Amino acid sequence: IEIHVPPLRERREDIPLLAAHFLESYAARYGREIDGMTREAVELLAGYEWPGNVRELKNVIERAVAYVKGPVITPEELPEVVVRSARRQDRYTFRDWKQMTLERLEKEFLEKTLAEHSGNVSHTAKALDIHRSTLQRLMRRWNISAS
Structure with missing residues (x-):
């Protein structure tokens, strides 16, 4: 293996x-x-x-x-x-800058959407049309708390 x-x-x-x-x-x-x-x-x-x-x-x-x-x-x-x-x-290559920009945008978007739903993970996941566990994984990746 x-x-x-x-x-x-x-x-x-x-x-x-x-x-x-x-x-x-x-x-x-x-x-x-x-x-x-x-x-x-x-x-x-x-x-x-x-x-x-x-x-x-x-x-x-x-x-x-x-x-x-x-x-x-x-x-x-x-x-x-x-x-x-x-x-x-x-x-940095263009690919590096693009990746860093996408990562920053993803984190900011998740934080904004969570705030719009008062930190409620279930409601946020539903609004984003993703599974709750996917949102939780992304929150862990970006060190985002629900509160």
Whole structure:
């Protein structure tokens, strides 16, 4: 049986969830009180190519946990190579930009539709003409709560 797992650079939507998992794990291991990451830090992580794949992300988060001075990881705690590379927007292909735009629109559309239905998942799913479980999966993917 062969299982193909695409590289992290092709699963950018997984980066925030993986980073949060590693952050929680390393914060507990090192006894650090860390509440999370700034939006910019998460965006920089999502914008990096990750040639070392998940292992590199894991190492970057461990390093950030070790160096963070406050309760939140900011871009200052990220390695310069991640920050510099992620900020070079000219490296994105049209396909990358299109995918990021579609993902952003999908998330915003789901948030708007949920708000219009007062967070009621069943009513929102019906309005979107999708199954309730599909909506719940999308909500988990985009870290959207019903409230």
